[in-house]
């Protein structure tokens with residue numbers, strides 16, 4: 001055991017009763033490598049296998065709960081019972097290396113590329129296009145469709161349970177459907193699902209409720225239910241920090257196991273107000289204290305980066321790109337070899353790092369996203 005970083009290797013027991021062996025998670029990362037039907041592939045399993053040996057839990061790439069909510073090419077599907085064997089392979093691969101396995105689930109809403117959808121028509125809370133070049137106007141969901149999507153989340157949870165996962169993370173972040181209901185930019189409804197801040201929280205809360213009921217009905221051992229959110233949106237109108245703090249209060253009353261704050265940088269201040277430089281994660285942590293454990297994330301490349309983040313009192317830390325750059329990040333730290341942790345990669349490292357083709361192309365073709373260096 002590495003004494004200097006001991007606090008990262010303490011066990012943690014969630015409200016549900018699930019115990020994880022340390023405070024480090026693999027952050028959810030889409031890898032574009034399932035097959036056309038959404039079944040996991042061998043290269044995807046190999047990628048997870050080399051990254052599941054150190055962390056306490058792996059949160060998988062996001063899986064869609066219904067074909068109308070598919071958000072990425074070659075994304076994992078949790079949308080039908082035929083996917084259970086594929087999901088089981090994924091859960092077994094992760095658990096086989098000693099980590100708990102958490103399936104992230106979502107509906108992409110207006111962010112879905114039309115050509116991935118059965119009817120080529122993205123849907124959302126309201127018929128408002130996202131602010132990005134070429135975006136199409138989504139169709140507003142009917143009240144009945146909303147109920148049906150809530151049920152899709154419950155069914156995806158049942159499939160995760162049957163496949164042997166230890167939990168699900170409800171993806172309420174990164175501008176997808178759940179966030180679209182919370183956002184005053186994408187939600188202009190005047191029925192029970194929109195209008196006031198209270199009503200904008202209704203869809204996320206209904207999804208959590210349905211997921212929790214599914215767990216109560218189907219799980220025969222403790223099962224984690226986490227929730228991921230993005231603290232702010234740049235749009236006007238858009239989600240403000242004031243909205244999010246009220247929402248965090250509400251989320252802390254839902255019996256969730258954790259709240260995962262999605263940001264690119266743990267220390268990042270407001271994206272709406274240049275004068276507000278306080279870390280979004282710490283602002284939420286300050287508000288909710290110990291009412292619900294928080295997972296912090298974002299550009300924590302070195303052991304010292306993670307140690308400083310953990311020293312703020314945030315109990316759990318997720319590593320995303322860091323685990324792509326160095327699959328043995330956690331083991332190196334645990335063994336006292338933190339100076340050997342790689343924080344950069346080169347264009348020749350795909351095979352060594354066991355990264356699926358499509359993800360690798362995305363990494364090397366998007367300058368600035370990953371710390372790619374010439375060697």
Ligand SMILES: Cc1cc2nc3c(=O)[nH]c(=O)nc-3n(C[C@H](O)[C@H](O)[C@H](O)COP(=O)(O)O)c2cc1C
Pocket residue numbers: 027028029030031060061062104171173174228262263264265297298299300318319320321322
């Ligand atoms: C390749 C890649 C794919 C991602 N896919 C997802 C995803 O499926 N779901 C999600 O919530 N966040 C996703 N993210 C965001 C990460 O979970 C994380 O919040 C972000 O990368 C910042 O953390 P990091 O600096 O440790 O990578 C993705 C990030 C990367 C780099």
